[in-house]
Amino acid sequence: MEQDTLSDPCEEFYIRVVRVKGETLVAICDENILGKKFSEGELKIWVNPAFYGKKLVSAKEAIETLSSASIGNIVGKNIVRHAILAGLILAENVIEIEGVPHAQILCL
Numbered sequence: 001m002e003q004d005t006l007s008d009p010c011e012e013f014y015i016r017v018v019r020v021k022g023e024t025l026v027a028i029c030d031e032n033i034l035g036k037k038f039s040e041g042e043l044k045i046w047v048n049p050a051f052y053g054k055k056l057v058s059a060k061e062a063i064e065t066l067s068s069a070s071i072g073n074i075v076g077k078n079i080v081r082h083a084i085l086a087g088l089i090l091a092e093n094v095i096e097i098e099g100v101p102h103a104q105i106l107c108l
Helices: 059-067 077-085
Strands: 012-020 023-030 037-040 043-046 055-058 071-075 095-097 100-106
Touching: 012 059, 023 059, 023 077, 037 095, 043 095, 055 059, 059 077, 071 077, 077 100
Parallel strands: 023 071
Antiparallel strands: 012 023, 012 055, 037 043, 071 100, 095 100
């Protein structure tokens, strides 16, 4: 059984929460990829600090916040793994760009 790492105090994520017209957008990325650009074929992503935020949070807080999102945008190996373990996304719905996992959540 894989150990639950949500309590790892060394692991942090950048997060930004935006509330507009009754919707909650949560953008989260691994700390070590903020500001980086990745591309693979037609797929491109820039982990833009203006979009992913400047606030660092623990994995536990990131997953709790993402759980309340109507729209989620997550990028990075660690946060995507936590979202899968928490049952918020399915592994088969994750894409990789230059080996970096990316997933989006839309709750209708």
